[in-house]
Amino acid sequence: MGAQMALQDDQLPNMSGAALEQRLDLLQSTGTTITRVDILWGFVAPTQPADASNPGDPAYDWSRYDQIITGLRARNITPIVDFYWTPKWASQSGNKNAAPRVADGAAFAAAIARRYNGTWPDGAGGTLPLVRRLEIWNEPNIATYWFPQCRRQGGKYVLDSARQYAALLAASYAQIKAVSPTSIVTGGVTGPVGDSRCDAADSSVGSLTFAKEMVRNRVPLDAWSMHLYPIGSPAQAYFVPSWKTIPQIQAQVDRLQPGAPIYVTESGYHTSYNRYHRYFVSERQQKSWLTQTQQVANRYPRVEVAMWFNLQDNPYWTGGLLREDLSQKPAWDAFRQATAGQSRPADWSR
Secondary structure: OOOEEEEEOOOHHHOOHHHHHHHHHHHHHOOOOEEEEEEEHHHHOOOOOOOOOOOOOOOOOOHHHHHHHHHHHHOOOEEEEEEEOOOHHHOOOOOOOEOOOHHHHHHHHHHHHHHOEOOOEOOOOOEOOEOOEEEOOOOOOOOOOOEOOEEEEOOEEEEOHHHHHHHHHHHHHHHHHHHOOOOEEEEEEEOOOOOOOOOOOOOOOOHHHHHHHHHHHOOOOOEEEEEEOOOOOOOOOOOOOOHHHHHHHHHHHOOOOOOOOEEEEEEOOOOOOOOOOOOOOOHHHHHHHHHHHHHHHOOOOOEEEEEEEOOEOEOOEOOOOEOOOOOEOHHHHHHHHHHHOOOOOHHHOO
């Protein structure tokens, strides 16, 4: 069957109403049948709920996400949902990237799973769609999304993010399964970091090291996800993490859940210098390496999805299929060709 080429549009959570419906139509026009949706916790719950695991608590505002999830299902697009952005009330520092208190984070994971378990009323006489795939956080090995990465101990810094994340993953897994037993709980969601360093609170942790720490903490999971942004072609880049090093990650995942699928929920190439990526390629090269990404992903039977990030360029991220003005890059046609030739597995249709 091969890996499914998929596409994320990170602008979906920023839209509502008719503008969101038009954006969903644009996403559908790419041919993707799988996407990824970032649920911004602080946006849904700006104030602390009385019962955080109950999605019906009046402190929650799910309206935008209900429209996204319902709109995706109407267009036959299966969502993978992740969540991050800690609300002020759920952390000690009050910052968006702060490591959340485990109980609060797990309760929110349960609220997502319960709301989208296929039985929650949609307010119009029906029910909201089922979302089976839930990623726990986004890039918890990078300080941009999880802080601190390291803490001071005995006059030096020691790794702490993996331990805290493992606790969140374990607690979230138990609560999600309690309200949505068929959910596929995905752990890791690691950002594209190779070497680990721990010389400051905002250090970063290599994706392989992070996976090994999950093994040491014996976390439960159903799938593992990771983000790959190779320097060089997908077939030739060899550093961790890259397509060639997937077997190293799989070996660690097998110690947690033998045979668990691997989701590459972000990958791509930038076409200009920007804040987050100094390495970039020409638009023609981006097109070629998008095609090669699909070919390389298909070499790994455990890789079920290869998600291109993202749909449209912005000043901070220029890896889109579309330029900022919505004009099409050459990679647009390459992605359309990739999705036209694939058949989504039945298990991904619900």
